[in-house]
Amino acid sequence: MLLTPRVTLRTRSRTRPRLSRHRKAALLASAASLCLLAASAQAQPLGIGDRLFPYLGNPGYDVVLYDLSFTYPGSNEKPLQAVTTISARTTADLDRINLDFAHGTVQSVEVDGHPADFTSAGEDLVVTPEHPLAEGSWTRITVKHTSDPVAAKDQDGGWVRTTDGLAMANQADAAHLVFPCNDHPSDKAMFTFHVTAPNGYTVVANGLPTGEEQTGDTTTWTYRTRHPMATELAQVSIGRSTVLHREGPHGLAVRDVVPSADTKAVEPWLARTPDQIAWMESKVGPYPFETYGVLMAQASTGFELETQTLSLFEKNLFTETIYPKWYIESIMVHELSHQWFGDSVSPRTWSDVWLNEGHATWYEALYAEETAHRPMADRMKAAYAASDSWRAAGGPPGLPKAAAPGQKISLFRPNVYDGAALVLYALRQEIGQSAFERLEREWVQEHRDSTATTADFIRLASTVSGRDLSGFLKGWLYDEKTPPMPGHPDWKAADPTKSAKPALRHRAR
Incomplete structure (x- = not known):
């Protein structure tokens, strides 16, 4: 949609001929049209040049804080x-200033307290402040808008409409x-949420609660993160939810959000979380955030998701009997390990996504091996057999192919899950278990609350192992x-022209 920019007309101080009322109106209308056309013609969508999402993110600024306010009308329609x-x-x-934003109506924009012109270009909201902003300055952009769950229902994400x-x-x-933002993981920021x-x-919401205020027939809830996101x-x-509280390792506050009618049925699963956190800490070090928990949504998403401090799961994963118990627990650990x-x-x-999914799949498989006697080597041997087919279909783990048109989550193919976990298995085989475990701990410690690249991982692996691993890892x-x-010269890759059997773990992201 076209967002109409605010039009500011400036007059000169010198004496001008007097104009009739009709002539003035015609000139004003003409000037407004010209301003609108000029703004639209000059505005263009920008991006930071991500290979997989070229128009995602925007150059020229670094977000420090998002303060988000939503008013829910009592209907997800x-x-x-x-x-x-x-x-x-x-x-x-x-x-x-370009912001990523789509599927909402912008009502007004202010920059540093002053009204600003705005228009749209692609999926960008393009804001023109009253005065240009100098490099190194601090700025505050306030956008009043709608956030539309109906418009986003056919997309691969955004608002998920649940039954409640x-x-x-x-x-x-x-x-x-959902909201105007610099929508790229390279620009992390603190968040405050106010939801009425x-x-x-x-x-x-993410983080910890800091307030709950009832006014008449509504309540406003406030949450803040303590780490960038x-x-x-x-x-x-x-939703019509119940929040269950328990204590994790070292007094960590664990809170789970479940449909109120299902609290008794899902409690045995949720009770496993503190021990799962302790298990992950034994592998890679202290849990990195202020809280953790599971959010069980009454929705059919087809995936689970590692939203920070509050992982999203389909409720039916826990209440139906499709998957074995050991597998469900390993999926819980998959999302938990993403917190690191x-x-x-x-x-x-986004080309570095294997660092996310490969590690989450690794600890998912390691947990299954140590708690359910599901040998890691068996899973990796099967992955090795399918690996050439996965690479042909989705690209190698470190250079995944772009998502299929209209199917953005198709980026999450087996090559960045079990295919990437296979890279970590090869690395452990190459440098030994002790060096590998030291690498994992140092990786999450060195880059905590930050971003990192594949090149960073290769450099640290070389440092920890005491030898140059660039050639080895670049091949993988x-x-x-x-x-x-x-260590496994007998392992063979299957013919990539034949279809690879999909891995069991297609649900987690």
Whole structure:
């Protein structure tokens, strides 16, 4: 849609001929049309050049804080009224500010308290402040808008409409379907959420609660993060829910959000979380955030998602009997491990997604091996057999092919899951278990609350092992064919012209 920019007409101080009322009106209308055309003609969608999502993110500024306000009308068939305030520092001189935003109506924009012109270009909201912004300055952008769950229902993410409310699933590039933002994981920021809903609903968001205020027939809930977060990891749950509290390792606050009618049925699963956190800490070190929990959504999404401090799961995963118990627990660990790999340490570009999913799949498989006697070697041997086919279909793990048109989540193919876990298995085979475990701990410690690249991982692996691993890892990450597996010369890759059998773990992201 075209967002109409504010038109500001300036007059000169010198004496001018007097104009009739009709002539003035005609000139004003003409000037407004010219301003609108000029703004639309000059505005264009920008991006930071991500290979897989070229128009995602925007150059010229670094977001420090998002302050998001949503008012839920009591129906997931109607838009939410919203206010997004972005505090950012400019990294270049800016005449305009591009924000990623789609599927909402913008009502007004202010920059540093002053009205600003705005228009749309592609999936960008293009804002022209009253005065240009100098490099190195701080700025505050306030956008009043709607956030429409109905418009986003046919997309691969954004608002997820549940049977009793809403939740978010913003990976990989869908946060801007919910709120204006710099929608790329390379620009992490702190978040504050204010969500107003009718009394009787429960609201939970990333981070910790800092306030709950009832006014008449509505309640406003406030949450704040204590660590920076990528936009794709934002989570707001609005529903007829119950919040269950328990204590994790070292007094960690664990809170789970479940449909009120299902609390008894799902409690045995949720009770496993503290021990799962302790297990992960034994592998890679302290849990990196202020809280954790499971959000069970009454929706059919086809995936689970590692939203920061509050992982999103389909409720039916726990209440139906499709999958064995050991597998469900391993999926819980998959999303939990993302809190270290993907959330605390986020990918610098989406081509680095194997660092997220490969590690989550690794710890999922390792947990199954140690707690359910499902040998890691068996799973990796099967992955090795399919690896050439996965590389042919989706690219090598470190250079995944772009998502299919209209199917953005098709980026999440087996090559970045079991195919990437196979890279880690090969690395452990090559440098030994002790060095590998030291590498994992140092990786999450060195890049905590930040972003990292594949090149960073290769450098650290070389440092920890005491030898140059660039050639070894680049072969495993970028070659069209799967290299020989160290220690397993008998492992063979299947013919890639034949279809590969899909892995069991297709649900988790």
